[in-house]
Amino acid sequence: MSSVDKDRATTDEKPGKPPAKRIRRTAEEARRLILDAAEARLARQGPEGLRLQDIARDVGISHPAILHHFESRDGLVRALINRANNQLRDKLLAALAGDEKSDDAMDHIGHVFEVLSDRGTARLLSWLLLTGRAAEGTSEQSGHNVMGEIVEAMQQRREAYAKEHGLRKPDREDTLFTAMLAANAAFGEAIVGRQLAEAAGLNQDGLKRFRVWFAKMLNDHLDDTAE
Amino acid sequence: MSSVDKDRATTDEKPGKPPAKRIRRTAEEARRLILDAAEARLARQGPEGLRLQDIARDVGISHPAILHHFESRDGLVRALINRANNQLRDKLLAALAGDEKSDDAMDHIGHVFEVLSDRGTARLLSWLLLTGRAAEGTSEQSGHNVMGEIVEAMQQRREAYAKEHGLRKPDREDTLFTAMLAANAAFGEAIVGRQLAEAAGLNQDGLKRFRVWFAKMLNDHLDDTAE
DNA sequence: GGCTATACTGACATTCCTGTCAATATAACT
DNA sequence: AGTTATATTGACAGGAATGTCAGTATAGCC
Numbered sequence: 001m002s003s004v005d006k007d008r009a010t011t012d013e014k015p016g017k018p019p020a021k022r023i024r025r026t027a028e029e030a031r032r033l034i035l036d037a038a039e040a041r042l043a044r045q046g047p048e049g050l051r052l053q054d055i056a057r058d059v060g061i062s063h064p065a066i067l068h069h070f071e072s073r074d075g076l077v078r079a080l081i082n083r084a085n086n087q088l089r090d091k092l093l094a095a096l097a098g099d100e101k102s103d104d105a106m107d108h109i110g111h112v113f114e115v116l117s118d119r120g121t122a123r124l125l126s127w128l129l130l131t132g133r134a135a136e137g138t139s140e141q142s143g144h145n146v147m148g149e150i151v152e153a154m155q156q157r158r159e160a161y162a163k164e165h166g167l168r169k170p171d172r173e174d175t176l177f178t179a180m181l182a183a184n185a186a187f188g189e190a191i192v193g194r195q196l197a198e199a200a201g202l203n204q205d206g207l208k209r210f211r212v213w214f215a216k217m218l219n220d221h222l223d224d225t226a227e
Numbered sequence: 228m229s230s231v232d233k234d235r236a237t238t239d240e241k242p243g244k245p246p247a248k249r250i251r252r253t254a255e256e257a258r259r260l261i262l263d264a265a266e267a268r269l270a271r272q273g274p275e276g277l278r279l280q281d282i283a284r285d286v287g288i289s290h291p292a293i294l295h296h297f298e299s300r301d302g303l304v305r306a307l308i309n310r311a312n313n314q315l316r317d318k319l320l321a322a323l324a325g326d327e328k329s330d331d332a333m334d335h336i337g338h339v340f341e342v343l344s345d346r347g348t349a350r351l352l353s354w355l356l357l358t359g360r361a362a363e364g365t366s367e368q369s370g371h372n373v374m375g376e377i378v379e380a381m382q383q384r385r386e387a388y389a390k391e392h393g394l395r396k397p398d399r400e401d402t403l404f405t406a407m408l409a410a411n412a413a414f415g416e417a418i419v420g421r422q423l424a425e426a427a428g429l430n431q432d433g434l435k436r437f438r439v440w441f442a443k444m445l446n447d448h449l450d451d452t453a454e
Numbered sequence: 455g456g457c458t459a460t461a462c463t464g465a466c467a468t469t470c471c472t473g474t475c476a477a478t479a480t481a482a483c484t
Numbered sequence: 485a486g487t488t489a490t491a492t493t494g495a496c497a498g499g500a501a502t503g504t505c506a507g508t509a510t511a512g513c514c
Contacts, residue, residue: 024491051471064493191414
């Protein structure tokens with residue numbers, strides 16, 4: 001006795017349940033919206049806030065729709081990882097390629113820092129690392145490549161700069177360490193920066209000064225070691 | 228890793244129902260063991276691995292025992308936060324007070340870095356920050372105090388050093404920024420350090436060199452600005 | 455030894471979340 | 485228009501996790 005059509009039968013105008021016109025998107029569009037919502041939730045509430053029903057509500061769909069586009073919750077997570085990895089790689093490479101004209105090596109660091117300290121991305125990546133899910137990208141473990149490419153680009157930049165100005169060849173490990181420091185500090189800032197600044201009584205402008213200060217410090221270091 | 232300490236069957240092997248002799252601990256001891264297990268799980272598996280039943284199994288008790296000692300799962304989390312905060316504060320203050328004899332300001336930074344980059348603590352704190360649960364400590368918002376105390380201690384140290392050597396008074400904000408950089412970098416390293424080093428083809432020894440390099444860099448900076 | 459306080463347990467209730475399925479509606483195409 | 489492919493949905497199944505409770509056993513004390 002289950003097949004009693006409750007209220008969805010003929011078009012009775014029940015004020016209670018207007019069948020709520022469906023919006024049918026392309027698969028690509030739907031996937032994008034879902035990933036956006038998931039990323040936003042992740043950034044706002046952390047990993048425990050990543051529930052299919054919540055995401056679905058954010059997008060304005062029902063949760064099985066998510067299961068339809070991504071095979072499972074895990075599939076959604078993997079897609080999220082993948083997209084974040086790719087976006088991060090693209091941004092970093094763009095930052096590296098963007099200021100070809102400038103011969104100031106620090107611009108690279110500065111841009112890398114900006115990209116990495118993006119709150120959403122860093123928090124997402126951090127969560128992945130904390131949960132041990134890193135480098136699950138389907139296409140490639142972009143981590144390796146990105147790190148290598150960045151250091152390589154920085155090193156070449158420094159060498160060119162040194163040659164042009166008749167300085168001695170910069171130490172490769174020094175370049176690597178500089179990049180690592182920038183990456184570490186950027187990640188750290190994305191995670192604890194806000195709390196730290198607040199605890200220190202620093203406002204938004206103070207945080208900006210901190211970045212400038214840091215950039216100058218790296219610059220001084222690079223100048224010193226390249227002398 | 229399949230070998231979990233699962234065997235709690237007392238030496239007797241009764242086929243039917245060995246009532247499994249109970250171990251009755253003091254409340255304090257039980258709480259400590261539970262918190263230890265929870266912290267270990269959190270460090271190993273991230274926030275999603277924090278399940279009462281798992282923790283109970285680790286300790287060798289039943290999960291209602293945890294509910295008995297901490298009111299709820301949330302109570303356990305709060306206790307965990309509290310203990311981590313206090314431990315961090317103690318360690319930091321100890322690191323600051325420990326080398327009173329040394330007049331090298333960098334030793335402070337070095338110790339702070341060591342303490343902060345402790346994998347377990349940093350990951351725990353990071354998770355708390357990521358989930359937006361920071362500063363829920365019952366006794367006090369230790370975050371404020373610790374940050375303020377550290378900067379204050381560093382500043383006094385620098386001023387004393389400057390006065391003794393006839394240097395100009397160091398800038399307070401510079402001291403703050405130095406502390407922030409150390410904290411950011413330490414946190415970042417605790418989270419992404421391993422992956423980053425791996426991506427860069429750096430072994431354990433390389434990581435050590437990185438820390439030395441970073442300490443030297445900060446030292447140089449402090450010397451320069453204090454001149 | 456007996457008594458008491460309470461750390462501890464097994465079984466159950468409840469809630470929440472992922473995943474399945476049959477059915478439906480809509481965009482695209484002929 | 486009709487037809488098709490598939491994005492989407494409501495309802496339900498299954499499982500897992502937290503929380504409740506009445507009862508049990510053990511350490512400390514007389």
